[in-house]
Amino acid sequence: MTSDVNRRTTRRQGPATLRGRAVPQTTTDQRLLDSRGPADWVHADPWRVLRIQAEFVEGFGLLAELPKAVSVFGSARTKPDSPEYKLAEDIGARLHEAGYAVITGGGPGIMEAANKGCDEAGGLSVGLGIELPFEQKLNDHIDIGLEFRYFFVRKTMFVKYSQAFVVLPGGFGTLDELFEAITLVQTKKITRFPIVLVGTEFWGGLFDWIKAQMLTSGKISPQDIDLFHLTDDPDEVIRIVSDAHEQQARKAAEEAAVRAAATEGGNGF
Known part of the structure; x- marks a missing residue:
């Protein structure tokens, strides 16, 4: 006889919904990263590679025509009546007004707030969710x-479909996204884009630690501090993002003009 717990347990796994006894005890990431015997790896990994490939293909196909967009990160635990939720909602709306789609992790809290602000302002709202051991569905503003x-x-x-990251207070997942973006920009693996930390009280201690420990000990370069911005003002968030993209557009136009002039000069010989 199925227990009440089994009947209530629900797991979203990719496009599938599983309940009760069908819910696996581990996530797909766990099964990929766990150590296995040699025979298990030989037989299982080729199929995992195809599944990974399918996720990339589906993501690229769905988002290929997305207009310029900004990703907003922050805690899923933020309550709808909190100032941080209202701030994220405001930023989501302002990003749309500035001409951007909004991308979030698709969950509750800050993610929901940014999607909601963009959605209710008439903008394009995107959510990229993840399979987790506990139930977490995409929010209703996507x-x-x-x-x-x-x-x-x-x-x-x-990273591929965002022109900027706006990072509100969050936990380990938020830090993971933040430092991956900073690392990719620092190492020039991607074209530099704005990274804005919103909440000076929350992020100030981390910012001070980076300067006092990482910078003074030579673990990072002085110019690395300029890879991200710290503010409380939603107007400044939009200004930082918009100004950076205007500068990039001017630089791209100048480089195109130089290439065109060089081509014309070459044709003259």
């Missing part, structure tokens, strides 16, 4: 939603 099995595939989509 126009385009996709749920991933693998964190690294999902993170690739955030």
Whole structure:
């Protein structure tokens, strides 16, 4: 006889919904990363590679025509009546007004707030969810939603389709996204884009620690401090993002003009 617990347990796993006894005891990421015997790896990994490939193909296909967009990160535990939720909602609306779609992790809290602000302002709202051991569905303010099995595939989509990261107070997941973005920009693996930390009281201690410990000990370079901005003002968030993209557009136009002039000069010989 199925227990009440089994009947209530629900797991979203990629596009599938599993309940009760069908819910696995581990996530897809756990099964990928756990150590296994040699025979298990030989037989299981080729199929996992195909599943990973399918997630990339589906993500690229769904988001390929997405207009310029900004990813907003922050805690899923933020309550709707909190100032941080209201701030994220405001930023979501302002990003739409500035001409951007909004991408979040698709869950509750800060993610829901940013999606809601963008959605209610008439903008394009995107949610990229993830399979987790506990139930977490996409929020109700998303126009385009996709749920991933693998964190690294999902993170690739955030980076590939975002022109900026706006990071509100959050936990380990928020820090993970933040430092991955900073690392990719620092190492020039991606074109530099704005990274804005919102909440000076929350982020100030981390910012001071980076300067006092990492910078003074030579673990990072002085110019690395300029890879991200710290503010409380939603107007400044939009200004930082918009100004950076205007500068990038001017630089791209100048470089195109130089290439065109060089081509014309070459044709003259």
